[in-house]
Amino acid sequence: MRQVSAVIALAGFTLTVYLGSIVGGFRVKDLSSFQDNIERHPGMAWRAPSSDSLPNNAKGESIRRGLLIFNETPLYATRYTGAKLSCSSCHAEGGMQPFASPVVGVPTLFPMYNERAGHVISLKDRIQECFVRSENGQPLDYNGEAMRNLVDYINWLSTPQPNHQPFRGRGLVNLPDLKPDPVRGRAIYATQCAGCHGESGQGRAPMFPPLYGKDSFNDGAGMNGVRKMAAFVQHNMPQNRKGILSPQDAFDVSAYIHEQPRPSFNSAYKKF
Numbered sequence: 409m410r411q412v413s414a415v416i417a418l419a420g421f422t423l424t425v426y427l428g429s430i431v432g433g434f435r436v437k438d439l440s441s442f443q444d445n446i447e448r449h450p451g452m453a454w455r456a457p458s459s460d461s462l463p464n465n466a467k468g469e470s471i472r473r474g475l476l477i478f479n480e481t482p483l484y485a486t487r488y489t490g491a492k493l494s495c496s497s498c499h500a501e502g503g504m505q506p507f508a509s510p511v512v513g514v515p516t517l518f519p520m521y522n523e524r525a526g527h528v529i530s531l532k533d534r535i536q537e538c539f540v541r542s543e544n545g546q547p548l549d550y551n552g553e554a555m556r557n558l559v560d561y562i563n564w565l566s567t568p569q570p571n572h573q574p575f576r577g578r579g580l581v582n583l584p585d586l587k588p589d590p591v592r593g594r595a596i597y598a599t600q601c602a603g604c605h606g607e608s609g610q611g612r613a614p615m616f617p618p619l620y621g622k623d624s625f626n627d628g629a630g631m632n633g634v635r636k637m638a639a640f641v642q643h644n645m646p647q648n649r650k651g652i653l654s655p656q657d658a659f660d661v662s663a664y665i666h667e668q669p670r671p672s673f674n675s676a677y678k679k680f
């Protein structure tokens with residue numbers, strides 16, 4: 409029952425944000441459903457900042473827009489997004505889910521040395537990377553509105569806690585290095601993943617993101633690495649039965665997904 413109610417809650421949450429944003433344009437005033445979603449996780453010591461703390465001014469408006477872009481990227485950043493993926497497809501629960509590469513607390517980590525880029529990058533550069541790779545899209549205007557909205561949202565999520573509770577669960581879980589078996593992975597895919605992500609990885613946007621094929625992330629994305637995907641999958645998937653996959657299962661199914669077709673990275677953006 410919990411799984412069903414979780415799916416219903418997620419559907420309700422998405423629908424509320426979706427309808428709210430259509431009715432109010434970008435001026436979504438009521439974030440109560442967003443807050444409810446958080447309050448269903450009382451075990452988390454860290455608590456998302458209350459929507460009451462959103463200032464009633466241009467900054468507050470920008471944070472709200474950032475939230476919308478983060479959760480419905482193809483809809484609110486259409487021009488820059490190639491995949492049918494939102495930031496929250498990977499940075500689950502609006503970037504707040506531990507060990508799903510949460511964005512809480514990341515602003516203080518930048519500027520940071522980035523191995524892929526080979527130099528020090530800013531938070532904005534990191535966002536661009538996810539646009540050109542994970543979103544299979546284009547870079548944003550560095551000083552444009554969408555970039556400002558996303559940075560404001562991430563900063564707001566990272567506001568220090570009133571009770572000084574640290575946020576735990578940065579990045580992904582650490583898995584041992586295992587030898588993957590994609591043939592075994594194929595069977596796992598059919599029984600544990602295809603129900604939501606589709607027989608041919610196409611997903612059902614916007615609820616269930618694609619895993620491969622033309623609407624997925626490109627082959628320059630971090631998620632295209634078997635090890636990285638395995639770490640994501642082992643801890644966060646199947647979304648309604650988290651924790652059932654062993655690290656070996658996660659490697660196997662990720663290796664199977666890795667063998668499937670997906671868009672190629674546009675090398676014009678290789679500086680990101």
Ligand code: HEC
Pocket residue numbers: 478481493494495496497498499509510511514534535538539542543558578579580625629630631636
């Ligand atoms: C296909 C999955 C995927 C999508 C979609 C995606 N990202 Fe990411 N993102 C990742 C992965 C994987 C990492 C690296 C995490 C790691 O190595 O621990 C990452 C890292 C980041 C980081 C740095 C986090 C850290 O801990 O250093 C930021 C910030 C970020 N992404 C923002 C975004 C934004 C904003 C969007 C939407 C425009 C987005 N991402 C879309 C997969 C994705």
Ligand code: HEC
Pocket residue numbers: 493496497498500501596597600601602603604605615616617618619631637640641644645646647648653661662
């Ligand atoms: C009950 C539905 C459901 C099932 C079953 C499920 N997923 Fe997901 N998956 C989701 C949702 C929803 C997301 C978006 C993130 C979130 O909200 O947790 C997601 C996100 C992902 C992502 C990152 C985004 C992307 O599209 O690349 C990967 C990778 C992934 N799932 C892999 C798997 C694998 C592998 C399995 C099977 C072992 C699986 N999922 C089973 C619903 C599901």
